[in-house]
Amino acid sequence: MPSLTMTTPVPEPRPDPVAPTRIDSFFFATSTESLACRLLGTYLVHDSPQGVTIGRIVETEAYLSRNDPACHAARGRTERNAPMFGPPGHGYVYLIYGMYFCFNVVSAREGVGEAVLIRALEPVEGIELMRERRRTKTLSALCAGPGRLTQAMGITLEHNNADLTGGALHILPRHALGRAVAKIEMVASQRIGISCAQDLLLRFCDAASPFLSRRP
DNA sequence: GGTGGGATTAGCT
DNA sequence: GCTAATCCCACCA
Numbered sequence: 001m002p003s004l005t006m007t008t009p010v011p012e013p014r015p016d017p018v019a020p021t022r023i024d025s026f027f028f029a030t031s032t033e034s035l036a037c038r039l040l041g042t043y044l045v046h047d048s049p050q051g052v053t054i055g056r057i058v059e060t061e062a063y064l065s066r067n068d069p070a071c072h073a074a075r076g077r078t079e080r081n082a083p084m085f086g087p088p089g090h091g092y093v094y095l096i097y098g099m100y101f102c103f104n105v106v107s108a109r110e111g112v113g114e115a116v117l118i119r120a121l122e123p124v125e126g127i128e129l130m131r132e133r134r135r136t137k138t139l140s141a142l143c144a145g146p147g148r149l150t151q152a153m154g155i156t157l158e159h160n161n162a163d164l165t166g167g168a169l170h171i172l173p174r175h176a177l178g179r180a181v182a183k184i185e186m187v188a189s190q191r192i193g194i195s196c197a198q199d200l201l202l203r204f205c206d207a208a209s210p211f212l213s214r215r216p
Numbered sequence: 217g218g219t220g221g222g223a224t225t226a227g228c229t
Numbered sequence: 230g231c232t233a234a235t236c237c238c239a240c241c242a
Contacts, residue, residue: 061234063234070234071234072234075228078227078228079227080226080227080228094226094227094234095224095225095226096225096226096233096234096235097223097224097225097232097233097235097236098223098224098225098226098233098235099223099224099225099235099236100235100236102234102235104234117234119234145235145236146234146235147235147236148235148236191234192234193233193234193235194233194234195232195233195234
């Protein structure tokens with residue numbers, strides 16, 4: 001399995017102690033591969049009626065509109081993939097294998113049809129709620145995998161097309177939450193679970209994290 | 217430890 | 230009708 005470790009990975013987070021703790025829509029309006037890297041280390045927050053759950057993003061995959069048949073938008077716009085063609089910074093949620101939801105972040109520009117699949121989170125807050133939703137006590141399996149993390153976070157089709165800069169489901173920058181910003185050991189490798197375009201190195205993960213769905 | 221099959225549904229051909 | 234950006238558990242070594 002080929003993989004590539006980046007020596008100059010992701011832009012360093014701003015050291016400014018009064019930096020905004022929200023992310024604005026410009027953060028998402030970048031190339032899909034770039035966004036897949038930049039999302040590593042940021043926080044996915046869901047303020048649900050049952051409680052707040054927060055996970056640190058440690059694994060992503062980029063899906064491109066051109067030369068990428070594994071991408072849902074590869075054959076044009078449909079009712080299902082319409083959010084991918086919407087403004088960046090919104091969510092794209094779909095049902096897979098009849099039982100699991102996958103959560104994506106729309107990237108690039110409106111009308112392009114690209115997104116970043118979130119594949120794994122490090123559980124940060126609301127871990128008991130995650131355990132109840134997942135019906136497991138195993139911390140390492142709570143959010144390791146796209147279907148698992150949506151279940152743990154309580155993400156459903158209701159969040160399809162949601163604005164991720166605010167609202168119940170949103171993303172916070174690396175320096176948010178007042179936690180120490182951990183160094184990210186970014187590794188690019190092949191995407192998982194697809195039957196075409198398998199040679200592209202479009203999966204990005206923080207190899208230092210023990211919460212990945214699979215080692216790169 | 218590793219593997220194979222079943223669950224279950226929307227979208228596409 | 231078939232496939233899909235998946236997961237879990239039973240089963241076997």
